Amino acid sequence: MRISAGRLDFKELNKRVKAAPGNVEIEECYGQRFIGSGLSGKTVIINGTPGNALGAYLDGATIIVNGNAQDAVGDTMNDGRIIVDGSAGDALGYAMRGGRIFVRGSAGYRTGIHMKQYQEKKPVIVVGGRVGSFLGEYLAGGLIVVLGLAGESESQSAPVGNFTGTGMHGGLLFIRTEQALENLPAQVWAQDAKSTDLEIIVPYVNEFAEYFKMDAAEILQGRFQVLRPNAKNPYHQLYTAN
Amino acid sequence: MAVNYLYPEYEVARNYDRCIACRVCERQCANEVHEYLPDANKMTCDDSKCVNCHRCVSLCPTRALKIVRSGNTYKENANWSRKTIDELYKQAGTGGVLLSSMGNPEDYPVYFDKLLLNASQVTNPSIDPLREPMETTVFLGAKPQDIRRDNFGRLLTDIPPHLKLSMPVMFSAMSYGSISYNAHESLARASEALGIFYNTGEGGLHEDFYKYGKNTIVQVASGRFGVHKDYLNSGAAIEIKMGQGAKPGIGGHLPGHKIVGDVSRTRMIPEGSDAISPAPHHDIYSIEDLRQLVFSLKEASNYTKPVIVKIAAVHNVSAIASGIARSGADIVAIDGFRGGTGAAPTRIRDNVGIPVELALASVDKQLRDEGIRDNVSIVVGGGIRSSADVIKAVALGADCVYIGTAALMALGCHLCRSCHGGKCNWGIATQVPKLTKRLNPNIGFKRLVNLMTAWQHEIKEMMGGMGINSIESLKGNRLMLRGVGLNEKELEILGVKYAGE
Numbered sequence: 039m040r041i042s043a044g045r046l047d048f049k050e051l052n053k054r055v056k057a058a059p060g061n062v063e064i065e066e067c068y069g070q071r072f073i074g075s076g077l078s079g080k081t082v083i084i085n086g087t088p089g090n091a092l093g094a095y096l097d098g099a100t101i102i103v104n105g106n107a108q109d110a111v112g113d114t115m116n117d118g119r120i121i122v123d124g125s126a127g128d129a130l131g132y133a134m135r136g137g138r139i140f141v142r143g144s145a146g147y148r149t150g151i152h153m154k155q156y157q158e159k160k161p162v163i164v165v166g167g168r169v170g171s172f173l174g175e176y177l178a179g180g181l182i183v184v185l186g187l188a189g190e191s192e193s194q195s196a197p198v199g200n201f202t203g204t205g206m207h208g209g210l211l212f213i214r215t216e217q218a219l220e221n222l223p224a225q226v227w228a229q230d231a232k233s234t235d236l237e238i239i240v241p242y243v244n245e246f247a248e249y250f251k252m253d254a255a256e257i258l259q260g261r262f263q264v265l266r267p268n269a270k271n272p273y274h275q276l277y278t279a280n
Numbered sequence: 281m282a283v284n285y286l287y288p289e290y291e292v293a294r295n296y297d298r299c300i301a302c303r304v305c306e307r308q309c310a311n312e313v314h315e316y317l318p319d320a321n322k323m324t325c326d327d328s329k330c331v332n333c334h335r336c337v338s339l340c341p342t343r344a345l346k347i348v349r350s351g352n353t354y355k356e357n358a359n360w361s362r363k364t365i366d367e368l369y370k371q372a373g374t375g376g377v378l379l380s381s382m383g384n385p386e387d388y389p390v391y392f393d394k395l396l397l398n399a400s401q402v403t404n405p406s407i408d409p410l411r412e413p414m415e416t417t418v419f420l421g422a423k424p425q426d427i428r429r430d431n432f433g434r435l436l437t438d439i440p441p442h443l444k445l446s447m448p449v450m451f452s453a454m455s456y457g458s459i460s461y462n463a464h465e466s467l468a469r470a471s472e473a474l475g476i477f478y479n480t481g482e483g484g485l486h487e488d489f490y491k492y493g494k495n496t497i498v499q500v501a502s503g504r505f506g507v508h509k510d511y512l513n514s515g516a517a518i519e520i521k522m523g524q525g526a527k528p529g530i531g532g533h534l535p536g537h538k539i540v541g542d543v544s545r546t547r548m549i550p551e552g553s554d555a556i557s558p559a560p561h562h563d564i565y566s567i568e569d570l571r572q573l574v575f576s577l578k579e580a581s582n583y584t585k586p587v588i589v590k591i592a593a594v595h596n597v598s599a600i601a602s603g604i605a606r607s608g609a610d611i612v613a614i615d616g617f618r619g620g621t622g623a624a625p626t627r628i629r630d631n632v633g634i635p636v637e638l639a640l641a642s643v644d645k646q647l648r649d650e651g652i653r654d655n656v657s658i659v660v661g662g663g664i665r666s667s668a669d670v671i672k673a674v675a676l677g678a679d680c681v682y683i684g685t686a687a688l689m690a691l692g693c694h695l696c697r698s699c700h701g702g703k704c705n706w707g708i709a710t711q712v713p714k715l716t717k718r719l720n721p722n723i724g725f726k727r728l729v730n731l732m733t734a735w736q737h738e739i740k741e742m743m744g745g746m747g748i749n750s751i752e753s754l755k756g757n758r759l760m761l762r763g764v765g766l767n768e769k770e771l772e773i774l775g776v777k778y779a780g781e
Contacts (some may be wrong), residue, residue, distance in 0.1 A: 048575075049583075052579055056582070069574075071572070072576050073575055074577060075579035075580040076509040076512070076579070076580035076581075078509070080638060089572075090572055091572055091575075092574040094576040094579070094580065095507075095508065095509050095512065095576070095580045097508065097509045105409070108496070109563075110563050110572065110576075113563065113576060114504045114507050116509065126561075129563040132504075132562065132563050133503070133504035133507075133550060135504075135508070137547065146565070148562055151562050152502075152503065152504070152555075152556075152558065153563070154549055155550070156548040156550060157550075158550055159548070172562075173425065175562065176556055176558055176562075178549065178553060178554075178556070179549070179550070179553070185739040186759075205556065205558075207554050207556065208550075208553055216702075263292065270731040276374070276375060276376040276377065277376050277377050277378075277379040277625075277700075278370050278371060278373075278374045278376030278378055278379060279379055279698075279700060280367060280370060280378040280379055280380050280626045
């Protein structure tokens, strides 16, 4: 079913998306928020720019954006896929518990903060370009891969901002860069990814490359650094019972 | 043992004429205070481990035990109290942040105790609740601003979703993890029996309790633990937790050793993993951002459930509540600084936040002044101890109250304020199986129903005395209140006259 979003109010648009019997293609999306909240069992293709909180609580549906997305994509997402053929805003995948998000371009501040995993649920975010500060803050589980593809040759800095992995206590961060990662917090332990580490990300880089028609092998040839929580400096404060 | 300078605050006073050395106290104390000396065939004890929870006192079959204040004293000093000195020694010994539980116990004013209710005499007859119908039902949610009709003149009744309660009291948010399965079952069953609501807290909802969904408020906090679509749709309302009265401005940290078994499954995080709720929601830095979370929850639940935003009572609470009332939220919940907690840094609990009575009066006035009072219902918690407090809160402008500590006391809590130790002898604030089984949900649920039924009778009696037969007519009716022992500024904020005026 095709829906022309145009100047439709977000409530009306989302009502139609939910009510549609099968897959949905939204044309002329001009920033309508909350598309695909809690959605399962269908594919939604969006041509244009969806507004904030795209795919919040997503529960199994696939969302494909042909354009840029805004803030809070995949907030508390439980399952499914979000593919953004463009860039995404801040707080991408906040507190995400399952499913996969692929962004061809860059993402903003606070990407993947407080992601967690549980049993078979293991959230994955792959960002093709750069991300802002606070990447993977409070990370408790899951996998975030930043590929730094968008113009690293022009840029002399790593494709992440400040405070990467602050408060990290689970999960893995992979960052593809030739640059040294500086100013990492004490809770994070960084090293060059070994081949066994890279095996973890190969299927997701392949999937990323397939969506955006890139060469996965070429991407994987770059230098990847892997960030893990440093068990010697756990994120806690010493308390005294009073 | 290293010298720690600390002398026990309490002593276990045992009457050996009565003690039969049956060892009940020894078996009941998870803190291992009591010990049996076989050679002497008598009991002894280590007072330093006692938290004064009264489990042994209550279960001693011969009433041989009582807990008394230790007579030991430091040199008297009006500036350095015993508490202050002991806390300093603890920190000098460990380097740790002091951790406490339950509500602020310090000697700050309790405004409920300085407000007195009115009653009818001669000119406006009082009502006898045993004879006349008295309405204590309340509806929580946004009230329509005007009456709307369709083209045929028919009334449009598609009003926003509401919660219907038999009386203006709900059980406040306490997570599964901070309290036990049996405590949650007691709260859930009592809510169903009473026609009120309990609140999951931020620990998710145990699968066994989905059946109480009609009487459940599900909470979404900054950690988003256990939050998924089924959870959001299982309850009658969704509460966004922005703050908590016991620890405004800071988050939560349930240590990994408490994330075991069902608690891990319900929170949807691995066993042994720390559960960190950051102080702010890192996607909410403004009222506009809050509006976004409110509406994403409404979208996910198809606009069928009211959304509550819970904040701690802090200095600018009325301005914050005004923002919330404009955010699309249906209910604002305000938690005062007396509100309980399973664990909070002592300095935060005892020094941050403001009394809920002042916060409530100020919020109610601000929303009325701005003409947006009907956008939201107001729920207050953090210091409600009795039906009189409920009535006074309603008269100060609340639609409903939350009770937490009072509900736990109905389940056996003796306010020892040691929840953070995880060894609650009453089976409430613990996950240790041999302790949790001490709380029988069949009895716990009945005691909660008893308490609320008694309060409801008292509420009707007080309403009847004032000549009011519907709790809605009491809402914000400050003429029914008079103050004693309050200064002019306090009276102004509360919006009440002095007794005799």
